Amino acid sequence: MHAGHTGPYVEQDIQPHQINKEEKRKSDRxxxxxxxxxxxxxxxxxxxxxxxxxxxxxLTVLVLTDQTNAQHQRLWRCICDCGKERLxxxxxxxxxxxxxxxxxxxxxxxxxKRFGRAVALRPTDKRDSDNxxxxxxxxxxxxxFYRAPGKLRRGSEKVSCGCLQTDISRENIQxxxxxxxxxxxxxxxxxxxxxxxxxxxxxxxxxxDRNKWTARIGFQGKQHFxxxxxxxxxxxxxxxxxxxxxxxPFLQSYYVAAAK
Numbered sequence: 001m002h003a004g005h006t007g008p009y010v011e012q013d014i015q016p017h018q019i020n021k022e023e024k025r026k027s028d029r030x031x032x033x034x035x036x037x038x039x040x041x042x043x044x045x046x047x048x049x050x051x052x053x054x055x056x057x058x059l060t061v062l063v064l065t066d067q068t069n070a071q072h073q074r075l076w077r078c079i080c081d082c083g084k085e086r087l088x089x090x091x092x093x094x095x096x097x098x099x100x101x102x103x104x105x106x107x108x109x110x111x112x113k114r115f116g117r118a119v120a121l122r123p124t125d126k127r128d129s130d131n132x133x134x135x136x137x138x139x140x141x142x143x144x145f146y147r148a149p150g151k152l153r154r155g156s157e158k159v160s161c162g163c164l165q166t167d168i169s170r171e172n173i174q175x176x177x178x179x180x181x182x183x184x185x186x187x188x189x190x191x192x193x194x195x196x197x198x199x200x201x202x203x204x205x206x207x208x209d210r211n212k213w214t215a216r217i218g219f220q221g222k223q224h225f226x227x228x229x230x231x232x233x234x235x236x237x238x239x240x241x242x243x244x245x246x247x248x249p250f251l252q253s254y255y256v257a258a259a260k
Contacts, residue, residue, distance in 0.1 A: 017154025026047060051076055059086065069129060097150055102132050108149055110135065115152040115161030117141070139163060183220050183250070203242075204235045217242045219250075 051061040059078040067075045067087060080101035092098040110120040120135040124146065126134035132148035139145060139161035152159055178200035185226040199205055199213065207214045207228065215226035226242050229235040 002060065014080070049090065051093065054093075056093045057096070058082070059093070059098060059100060061093070102127070109153065110149055116155060117164055118145070118147075118152070118159045120149075120152065137161075199232050199235070201232065201236045201239060203239050204232060206232075211237070215239045215242070217246060219246050 015058050016054065019166050040223065046170055052063060054061045056078075058081040060081075062077045062085075065075050065077050065087065069089055071089070073089040073091060075089055076093065077085060078088055078093075078098075078101075079085050082101060084101040086098070088098040113139075116139040121136045121138055123133050124136050126146055128134055128148040128151070132150060134146040134148055135152070137145055137147055137152070137159075141161065141163045143161040143163070145161040147155075147159070158164060165182060193200060193202060197205070203216050203218070203226075205214055206212075210228055212228040212230060215230050215235040215238045217224050217226060217239065224242070224246075227235075230247050247249040
């Protein structure tokens with residue numbers, strides 16, 4: 001009997017085939033891992049840091065796979081203490097953003113907690129790209145959206161349904177541009193051609209339905225039709241006449257008022 005053992009000691013026989021099966025499983029895992037490292041080295045010219053065998057929270061890293069996430073980062077296959085597998089990038093593992101397969105997320109209750117402009121309402125059956133549980137959240141603007149707890153916590157004061165970034169962009173535009181009656185003075189004066197413009201002239205595009213060149217002009221939030229023309233040169237001249245008729249008086253009155 002062994003010390004501290006309260007009952008009769010029974011020695012368990014380990015069959016040779018059990019040892020061989022386990023050794024083969026380990027050997028196959030090592031082989032797959034080394035092959036994935038070799039493949040990545042050929043693609044990038046350098047081998048990634050070997051994380052196999054390392055422990056991150058409840059996750060143990062197994063092998064590097066050929067799969068990638070939305071940021072084109074290679075994913076590592078990991079196994080959680082609960083037995084479930086999960087794919088994670090080295091970035092998520094090292095920064096502590098992935099600590100389990102998601103099995104412990106239901107116990108992190110963030111109900112009614114505020115994150116920036118949003119309040120977490122309830123966990124859902126939806127899963128994030130890293131298998132984290134998605135929470136239904138309500139933004140201050142009234143929109144509902146879904147976000148994983150980790151992303152809510154990391155977002156801190158910047159969390160919203162997307163309206164926050166829209167408001168910031170609008171404020172930045174208003175800070176740079178001067179608006180009068182809903183019209184940006186700088187845009188009226190700008191001669192920059194939009195990237196999707198194929199005519200080389202602002203406000204002029206080719207209409208396939210009519211097989212003619214169409215000219216338009218925007219002013220105070222509205223688009224005004226000028227006409228259809230056989231050639232791009234005629235459309236350009238019509239557009240220039242419209243600018244002189246609409247833009248020039250407006251700009252002159254603006255600068256006269258600004259000079260006072």
